[in-house]
Amino acid sequence: MCATNLGRWNLESFTKLKMQVRKAKAAFDRMDKNLSSHNWKEHQHLEKAPDVLRYKEERYWKQRSKDMWLKSGDRNSKFFHQKASARKSKTSITSLLDNNEKWCNEEEGMAHIIESHFETLFSSTSPSSVDLDRVLVSIEKKLTPQLNDQLEQAFEAEDVKTVVFQMAPTKSPGADEMSAIFYQKFWPIIGKEVTSACLGITNGGLPLGSIKETILTLLPKIKNPTRIS
Numbered sequence: 001m002c003a004t005n006l007g008r009w010n011l012e013s014f015t016k017l018k019m020q021v022r023k024a025k026a027a028f029d030r031m032d033k034n035l036s037s038h039n040w041k042e043h044q045h046l047e048k049a050p051d052v053l054r055y056k057e058e059r060y061w062k063q064r065s066k067d068m069w070l071k072s073g074d075r076n077s078k079f080f081h082q083k084a085s086a087r088k089s090k091t092s093i094t095s096l097l098d099n100n101e102k103w104c105n106e107e108e109g110m111a112h113i114i115e116s117h118f119e120t121l122f123s124s125t126s127p128s129s130v131d132l133d134r135v136l137v138s139i140e141k142k143l144t145p146q147l148n149d150q151l152e153q154a155f156e157a158e159d160v161k162t163v164v165f166q167m168a169p170t171k172s173p174g175a176d177e178m179s180a181i182f183y184q185k186f187w188p189i190i191g192k193e194v195t196s197a198c199l200g201i202t203n204g205g206l207p208l209g210s211i212k213e214t215i216l217t218l219l220p221k222i223k224n225p226t227r228i229s
Helices: 002-015 017-033 040-065 077-091 107-121 129-136 145-151 157-166 180-185 187-202
Strands: none
Touching: 017 040, 157 180, 157 187, 180 187
16 A cells, blocks of 8 residues: 555656646746736745756656766756666666576566576585584684674664664665655654664564565676576
């Protein structure tokens, strides 16, 4: 339900911004021709509306483009839009070769190829304890007892808040479809519950449940990749 409502809000608030800018400008032009002492306050409001919407549009495309080095506020919407479009084109995977050298361009088939690759990559060969001890004994210890004690200390409420506010506000959201800016902006309201949940997991051993779910996005490092490996 939350995801559906957020999707509808995104469509109404951002996707149709250009149309909203045109409508706001047209409304201002109509009132400007019939300005009187009775509508001058509304006239002032309509005069500012296009600029507010353009700024919102620019912020939207800045987030979509993932460009953090260029500051907003200088009418960079076109640049951010082009950057987002180019980024989407560059990171799209349209087809892959499977282990039998056969092309697959269906989403389900490509997902199976990718899943199989990483299952193999991260599967254990189940080495014996003797082999493990032989490897571990040759690794030099780097942690002092004092440093290890510091690392084993229980997390505190301030630690949770520090981590939340160190996150980039408008980076891609997680499985809950909420970017970090949501938690930062509404921290006075939800901070206590978020902190309690985090400390309950890190210190109290509460089960992670669906919190551990995440969204992994594979970004090609070469142009037009043909294999997942």
